[in-house]
Amino acid sequence: MTHRGRNARKWGAVIRASRILVPVNGNPTDDDAVALACEIGRRGKASVYAIYVIEVKRTLPLDVDLPPEAAKGDTVLARAERVGEEFGIDLETEILQARDVGTAIVDEALERDIDLIVMGIGYKRKFGEFDLGQTAPYVLKNAPCRVWVARAAPNVAGATPSAQTTSERAR
Numbered sequence: 001m002t003h004r005g006r007n008a009r010k011w012g013a014v015i016r017a018s019r020i021l022v023p024v025n026g027n028p029t030d031d032d033a034v035a036l037a038c039e040i041g042r043r044g045k046a047s048v049y050a051i052y053v054i055e056v057k058r059t060l061p062l063d064v065d066l067p068p069e070a071a072k073g074d075t076v077l078a079r080a081e082r083v084g085e086e087f088g089i090d091l092e093t094e095i096l097q098a099r100d101v102g103t104a105i106v107d108e109a110l111e112r113d114i115d116l117i118v119m120g121i122g123y124k125r126k127f128g129e130f131d132l133g134q135t136a137p138y139v140l141k142n143a144p145c146r147v148w149v150a151r152a153a154p155n156v157a158g159a160t161p162s163a164q165t166t167s168e169r170a171r
Helices: 003-014 030-044 067-086 101-112 135-142 166-170
Strands: 019-023 047-055 092-098 116-121 124-126 129-131 146-151
Touching: 019 030, 019 101, 030 047, 030 067, 030 116, 030 146, 047 067, 047 101, 067 092, 092 101, 101 116, 101 135, 116 135, 135 146
Parallel strands: 019 047, 019 116, 047 092, 116 146
Antiparallel strands: 124 129
8 A cells, every 4th residue: 555545544534524513603604614514524424413502691591582592593504504405415403502602512512422523713813812712712622522623714704803793702
């Protein structure tokens, strides 16, 4: 076997996954993350799950009805489904309510026995420096599986603080 053949096999194992989780939140990077997950899923005949997490304030009960947030989640997940259809993937989607988005993503990965999490993150600056926010570092540190992060380029629309909502800046 050639050196090239061994490397191809090694990389084939790196991108193999049977269950892929894609957390989406309405950011411009969602489409890239979903497309990446679907391409990997299509190649390996994997199940691809997209989740939207509604972060519930601690002053409210966890099962509180939040129609505006649920409507946004439906819209974001419908867009993810359309991206999945382009790859011939039937995404399984779900809206979750949790106190913390990162914890919900990790818990979902554990519950579904996920092999790979693919997250899209915007290019955010805090005090002039690139900032990952709170969710991505938590998932990177605590996930029970591989985590791939698709970061937006610094000049992508929606990557500037003025284009982000308050809840997105908090992440």
